[in-house]
Amino acid sequence: MIDIKNLDTYAKNTWCPGCGNFSILNSIKSVISELSGQIPIENFVIVSGIGCHAKIVDYINVNSFYSLHGRAVPAAEGIKIANPRLKVIVFAGDGDAYGEGLEHLIFAAKRNIDITVIVHNNRVYGLTVGQCTPTSPLGFKGKSTPAGTVEIPFNPLHLLLSSGATFIARGYTHGIDLLKDIFKQAVLHKGFSIVDTLQVCVSFYNMYDYYSKRVYTLKDHNIYDYQSALNKIKEWDYNTDSPISLGVFYKKETATFEENIVKNKNDVSGQRNISKIINERQEIIKKILASLT
Amino acid sequence: MIDIKNLDTYAKNTWCPGCGNFSILNSIKSVISELSGQIPIENFVIVSGIGCHAKIVDYINVNSFYSLHGRAVPAAEGIKIANPRLKVIVFAGDGDAYGEGLEHLIFAAKRNIDITVIVHNNRVYGLTVGQCTPTSPLGFKGKSTPAGTVEIPFNPLHLLLSSGATFIARGYTHGIDLLKDIFKQAVLHKGFSIVDTLQVCVSFYNMYDYYSKRVYTLKDHNIYDYQSALNKIKEWDYNTDSPISLGVFYKKETATFEENIVKNKNDVSGQRNISKIINERQEIIKKILASLT
Amino acid sequence: MKEISILIGGKAGEGIDTSGTLIGRILSHLGYKIYIYRDYPSLIRGGHTYSIIRACEKQIGSHYNSIDILLALNQQTIDIHKDKLKNNTFILYNSDAGKSEKGTGIPIDKIIKEENGIAVMGNTCIIGALCKAIGINWDIAEKVLKKHIPKETELNLKIAKHGYDYVSQFINIDTGSNEPSALITGNEAISLGLLKAGLTTYMAYPMTPSTGILHFLAQAGITDPTLKTLQPESEIGVILMALGGIYAGERIAIGTSGGGFCLMVEGLSFSSMAELPIVIILGQRTAPSTGLPTYTGQSDLLFAITCGHGGFFRFVVAPGDANQAYFWSALSLSLAWKYQIPSIIISDKTLAEGAYSFLPELLNLQEKDIGLWEKEKSQFKRYLNTETGLSPLAFPGNKNAIIKINSYEHDEYGITTEDPYITKSMQEKRFKKNKLVFEEVEKHETLKIYGNKNSNEAILTWGSNKDVCIEAGEILGMRVIQPIVMSPFPINRLNDALKGVSKIICVENNIDGQLASLVKYYGITVDRKILKYDGRPFTADELINKIKQ
Amino acid sequence: MKEISILIGGKAGEGIDTSGTLIGRILSHLGYKIYIYRDYPSLIRGGHTYSIIRACEKQIGSHYNSIDILLALNQQTIDIHKDKLKNNTFILYNSDAGKSEKGTGIPIDKIIKEENGIAVMGNTCIIGALCKAIGINWDIAEKVLKKHIPKETELNLKIAKHGYDYVSQFINIDTGSNEPSALITGNEAISLGLLKAGLTTYMAYPMTPSTGILHFLAQAGITDPTLKTLQPESEIGVILMALGGIYAGERIAIGTSGGGFCLMVEGLSFSSMAELPIVIILGQRTAPSTGLPTYTGQSDLLFAITCGHGGFFRFVVAPGDANQAYFWSALSLSLAWKYQIPSIIISDKTLAEGAYSFLPELLNLQEKDIGLWEKEKSQFKRYLNTETGLSPLAFPGNKNAIIKINSYEHDEYGITTEDPYITKSMQEKRFKKNKLVFEEVEKHETLKIYGNKNSNEAILTWGSNKDVCIEAGEILGMRVIQPIVMSPFPINRLNDALKGVSKIICVENNIDGQLASLVKYYGITVDRKILKYDGRPFTADELINKIKQ
Ligand SMILES: Cc1ncc(C[n+]2csc(CCOP(=O)(O)OP(=O)(O)O)c2C)c(N)n1
Numbered sequence A, B: 001m002i003d004i005k006n007l008d009t010y011a012k013n014t015w016c017p018g019c020g021n022f023s024i025l026n027s028i029k030s031v032i033s034e035l036s037g038q039i040p041i042e043n044f045v046i047v048s049g050i051g052c053h054a055k056i057v058d059y060i061n062v063n064s065f066y067s068l069h070g071r072a073v074p075a076a077e078g079i080k081i082a083n084p085r086l087k088v089i090v091f092a093g094d095g096d097a098y099g100e101g102l103e104h105l106i107f108a109a110k111r112n113i114d115i116t117v118i119v120h121n122n123r124v125y126g127l128t129v130g131q132c133t134p135t136s137p138l139g140f141k142g143k144s145t146p147a148g149t150v151e152i153p154f155n156p157l158h159l160l161l162s163s164g165a166t167f168i169a170r171g172y173t174h175g176i177d178l179l180k181d182i183f184k185q186a187v188l189h190k191g192f193s194i195v196d197t198l199q200v201c202v203s204f205y206n207m208y209d210y211y212s213k214r215v216y217t218l219k220d221h222n223i224y225d226y227q228s229a230l231n232k233i234k235e236w237d238y239n240t241d242s243p244i245s246l247g248v249f250y251k252k253e254t255a256t257f258e259e260n261i262v263k264n265k266n267d268v269s270g271q272r273n274i275s276k277i278i279n280e281r282q283e284i285i286k287k288i289l290a291s292l293t
Numbered sequence C, D: 001m002k003e004i005s006i007l008i009g010g011k012a013g014e015g016i017d018t019s020g021t022l023i024g025r026i027l028s029h030l031g032y033k034i035y036i037y038r039d040y041p042s043l044i045r046g047g048h049t050y051s052i053i054r055a056c057e058k059q060i061g062s063h064y065n066s067i068d069i070l071l072a073l074n075q076q077t078i079d080i081h082k083d084k085l086k087n088n089t090f091i092l093y094n095s096d097a098g099k100s101e102k103g104t105g106i107p108i109d110k111i112i113k114e115e116n117g118i119a120v121m122g123n124t125c126i127i128g129a130l131c132k133a134i135g136i137n138w139d140i141a142e143k144v145l146k147k148h149i150p151k152e153t154e155l156n157l158k159i160a161k162h163g164y165d166y167v168s169q170f171i172n173i174d175t176g177s178n179e180p181s182a183l184i185t186g187n188e189a190i191s192l193g194l195l196k197a198g199l200t201t202y203m204a205y206p207m208t209p210s211t212g213i214l215h216f217l218a219q220a221g222i223t224d225p226t227l228k229t230l231q232p233e234s235e236i237g238v239i240l241m242a243l244g245g246i247y248a249g250e251r252i253a254i255g256t257s258g259g260g261f262c263l264m265v266e267g268l269s270f271s272s273m274a275e276l277p278i279v280i281i282l283g284q285r286t287a288p289s290t291g292l293p294t295y296t297g298q299s300d301l302l303f304a305i306t307c308g309h310g311g312f313f314r315f316v317v318a319p320g321d322a323n324q325a326y327f328w329s330a331l332s333l334s335l336a337w338k339y340q341i342p343s344i345i346i347s348d349k350t351l352a353e354g355a356y357s358f359l360p361e362l363l364n365l366q367e368k369d370i371g372l373w374e375k376e377k378s379q380f381k382r383y384l385n386t387e388t389g390l391s392p393l394a395f396p397g398n399k400n401a402i403i404k405i406n407s408y409e410h411d412e413y414g415i416t417t418e419d420p421y422i423t424k425s426m427q428e429k430r431f432k433k434n435k436l437v438f439e440e441v442e443k444h445e446t447l448k449i450y451g452n453k454n455s456n457e458a459i460l461t462w463g464s465n466k467d468v469c470i471e472a473g474e475i476l477g478m479r480v481i482q483p484i485v486m487s488p489f490p491i492n493r494l495n496d497a498l499k500g501v502s503k504i505i506c507v508e509n510n511i512d513g514q515l516a517s518l519v520k521y522y523g524i525t526v527d528r529k530i531l532k533y534d535g536r537p538f539t540a541d542e543l544i545n546k547i548k549q
């Protein structure tokens, strides 16, 4: 097991004091540390988009892929397909994953590829200083909508449920034990897992009071039952006031994409003998050419 | 009212004989013809992506916008926002709208912008000669997946329901009266409407027998009830065998995006006096500059 | 004292940016021309951010590394900017947050507390102190602060006055001879130019350094009845929605930076094929990829000129300051519509977010030039192949026209074709516009010459580097040449401008010398390239030294 | 007869394409070198489609407008190709579906019925007839048809024989002197080159004319245990998944055409910043925008060389036939990995879907050149700034390395930086590769000279136009120059190749003369451009006439 302190890097943390991202960082570090007993630390890969959230990859000393805005998910899929032994965790923003890159997210869920996506859902574009996102409530006054938005947010968990995601949860950046527990379950889930994390952005959309009054932890909920999951997911629509449940909504166990794609479990990228492949290809090409003569 | 014959163009039709697209063409032509009594024909705009389906815009003699693969929906949104008086109908492919351009589709639904999207869902890439799409069933053997796909299709109607679409229907290219009726309702719906149309591709995925055995028309179904809509939508998952219901699943009446965006109903693009705007801007700019001095 | 450079620095999120602008406005009211350089990292709070406010008798757009006054809100500011101090640089600092051997400390935190203010008002305090130190009348400071601090105005004024009274005068700044003028950023200038030319919708997905345009126009839209702003789901959504709107007759511009621009290129190629007049603002920053998102760069020029499949024509302009940004943005929108072509306005972080004293040039835009279809003439054909290649315009909703737009090759009516003869003639139709636009823009100053026009040494530069090159050129007695239009390139003008020049030094903010490449294509070889690609613009002293080397 | 051109035409969906290939294979077994040009519209059934099969003693890659034999499966074919007939052109046609004054009619529909065949077997019938008409032994025809018609082989053979017996011999084709060789398309050659260099995954979203690579490799993957193919949700998905996979050590190429390539440009810029070796196949077609999707073009050259924000280096190669496509595709993948750079392979519809006689060149790929990290050396730094600029490679899962990839500017370890000094040195590190790769590829024939090497008139061309220019050059006694590598451009080689040349004619399939522009940048001005931009490649007779004019 890796000591959590060894997961730090020398990068200076540049999040605002009080930002919810710190909880996500601390939670995931302890999850990685705990899991490093059973999963070799070199098999962890963390992937991020671009935004405040994305800086997290600079702050954790494991393999990382700091991708493009909206594009963390396909990058993570590529990594997982190349080497299914890797444990791939994506950190995405709400602008990032639910806006610019929504399509990729839905397809990753559809494929049930075994990656974990943690969305830092602060319901605002943080790094570009405060515009509305797909989960900002109706009437949100951001810098690009000074008179308030006219769009109703969508419920990302509902969308992902209908896309085929096999693990769906919601976290909150206040209450780190629950967050850790959810992250751990998500990371250990075999298949596509998503944790929509209500992350408080103290600078542009401080919902601390709002959330703290409404959140509660799911209890006596059958996570294997689709309809119960749907009902619980629909309880809060990200727009109107209602109780906000935290925890795991849904879980299903089924074959993953990479299992079906990778032909030979021992043929994983990065451990291949390319020279050997090149040699063998000589024969293969000869055969193909013969068939085309 | 425009005679349906006047809706023809001189373009030579290049669909395969027997292609389901003909039914869509004929249905929509009669709908446009019928509606032209109440909606001026010059206010119709048809928009398409790229694919076999998309050729339809060449075959109907009304305003049209032959867009890019996957991008018909945002183009249609731009048209509607510019001039809310226009009746905008999108023809999209399943590769087009559910693959390359899925994100736009979900956002258009979320915004409840008043456009109609008719998806020619042949569950195959037709024009690029037969690859799998997001609605091809598991194991589909196309040219890019000769050993069969490993992805379960998603249910596009379920996705759109959870995105906020306010009119959801399914059509089938055999049985033109029903198709016409559905199209007409969709076009008249105030808000975002989608018609997933099971369109038979005789060349690459002929599902005629399969569908014809399973389809039935929705009856005694309360289209205003979300849960009933959901249940009916989930009846067939586009993968396993089950009855396939046709008709309108869901309808909801609520404010549309363009209503909220357009400030002045009489200030519609294309009928503006730009010289006047330019003149008025002189004053506006002066005021802004004074405030910045 | 007839010129002054002031640096104000502190933590991000402490209002350094606003304070810099306030100082600029005060000096503007004193009769100076202003330029402000802003430097901030990609984070929201903490980290070090600063502005350099330079005031001068003449119009300027560049700054020096060495400064006259340092306003330090924290210790970091004192430490980081040591290299910028001259012997006689005067330092004013918050003695509650830092220590300095030289200069005057002000117990800002204490003052704020005394006055019952909040932390961010430390800025107002130090501005007050600055005014006193350089000998500005309290009346002027009060007037400007009153106008530009809308919230807690009285309290702020009290704190400013407290700062004013706390320090003693150090130098005496003269009154300048200019009328006070607006102080605006390049982004604001672009916005105003577009508004002037009849923009009715602006769409963007936020991206530094162009986001300011979205914010500014969203704000302007609250009171302007003919202006909408939209923030779609992605840059692809942006350009496609825009093209749809343009088809329907809406005048639309869209803005982004390199990464977002990449995503728009497919739509750009479409706009050329479909002859839809789109205007794109490309705000450059340090690249490739995410690069240094809040720092400057000029590495997208060749990309902008050649991007998109199909080798099609587009108008590309790279203004160098707020005045040029205003003029050419207006013209870009106007030309796009007249010729039904895409226009690209290239800016960069230095221009986009730097602030300039602004006096708009007169602009006579001729709306009658737009080729609106007159129904009497004939049956409407969207792609009528006329002698000039320009087709008539009409918009859906027009009783007498059916308007068919197409991304495939098409006939005059807009129906798809694969016919070789039609293809050939349509390609030629679109290609002709290159020459037409070339002739049209020749009427304007597509290229500018500054500095010593008789020198046989020339600095060749573009975009926001224009002003720092003028500064260097004037001091070193060199000619300075700035092409503004990049496509169609004003090669004749450049050849004229180079008459008598025996040595060309090309100054750019990139590693590969993109303007040098562009002119090389036209047969002009530069003798030396001075390139900077660390995200920071040249300072005048730095550039002068480099040229002298 | 030592050379023959055969046109076979009919409706799309009737198997014209396959039949053309069968004819080519038969002639290949007769000892000829083959080239096949395919022409089809963007539709699935109906419409007119045809192939021209040219067989020749020498290696070829172009066709003539005039043909020796016309095989017409329907009336349209007889009507449309009138302009291609010579006095002695022999016509074989389906007399059940068309009428012709000249030639021999075959009641194909009747024959099919008699033999209990299905409509599509009409092709086999006319192929049989062709063999007889030009004097090919039934044995040869039978052998080839048996091998290449896997379904209903016996029935097809019967029908072919029926056709064979129905007609009488018209001319006598000689036996050629070449060993039968594989007949493959440019797409197949690219695929084989990539396989040869160790490709382990291919990803694409379908787009003409590159889709053939996806189909071919998907098929190959069924039996090749180390080859995966994937079809993600979009081109953006394609390039980002590919970059993820490459980071994890997978050798990946991706393929598309102009519109899809546009969508990949943001990822391309990322690949340069992150130093991830991606290989992209850009199959050109008539553009801008959707254009003529099944017709050819060469209008993406400048775009490929300059695209992406940041002005970064990439390797760009434009092979001219199947042999070059094989060789340079292999090398592209190899170089990408050795130098950790993006590589772009430009093809065009003519090359991609045309078929060529293929004899693979020997390729010695040195895997040891890939800079895999040896853990003994030091702590792993993904962006270690070495003297050459090349950093060591390691992949996640490696116990001794933490591998951090970053789209932001970063330090050696891969952590984000905004520091000006690090930024500068990292920009320089990446920029250096340009020179390194230039030196490396100099070892290979980056530019080829054909035709009369002593002529003072040169045809300058690129891509699939190479062969038609050789044809013209040989006939007109001119020098023919083909740069294959486009970036880094082999300017020294070109200068050498142009020694003694007083007139340069540039031949391209675009409207703006993109190779002419590229060489102009290097100081070479072409004297004349022969440009074609109607979607069709030059035929040899057409080009010769144009040059003579
Ligand atoms: C293609 C592209 N478009 C836009 C941007 C600019 N951009 C950087 S961060 C960001 C918003 C981030 O918002 P979100 O994903 O919610 O992350 P947060 O900062 O809130 O954590 C944007 C729009 C970009 N980097 N790339």
Ligand SMILES: Cc1ncc(C[n+]2csc(CCOP(=O)(O)OP(=O)(O)O)c2C)c(N)n1
Pocket (backbone or CB within 6 Å): B050, B051, B052, B053, B054, B068, B069, B092, B093, B094, B095, B096, B097, B120, B122, B124, B125, B126, B127, B128, B133, D205, D206, D207, D208, D235, D259, D260, D263, D290
């Ligand atoms: C960006 C882009 N990628 C790929 C293509 C190539 N393409 C043209 S049509 C098509 C598939 C069409 O399938 P679908 O949308 O289902 O329409 P259908 O032909 O089945 O009606 C593709 C991939 C393109 N034109 N543009």
Ligand code: SF4
Pocket (backbone or CB within 6 Å): A014, A015, A016, A018, A019, A020, A021, A052, A053, A122, A126, A127, A200, A201, A202, A203, A204, C044, C045
């Ligand atoms: S802006 Fe918001 S999300 Fe970003 S670091 Fe600050 S508090 Fe956190």
Ligand code: SF4
Pocket (backbone or CB within 6 Å): B014, B015, B016, B018, B019, B020, B021, B052, B053, B122, B126, B127, B200, B201, B202, B203, B204, D044, D045
């Ligand atoms: S390929 Fe399929 S979808 Fe396309 S025209 Fe033919 S039958 Fe219709």
Ligand SMILES: [Mg+2]
Pocket (backbone or CB within 6 Å): A051, A093, A094, A095, A120, A121, A122, A123, A124, A125, A126, A133
């Ligand atoms: Mg966010």
Ligand SMILES: [Mg+2]
Pocket (backbone or CB within 6 Å): B051, B093, B094, B095, B120, B121, B122, B123, B124, B125, B126, B133
């Ligand atoms: Mg389809």
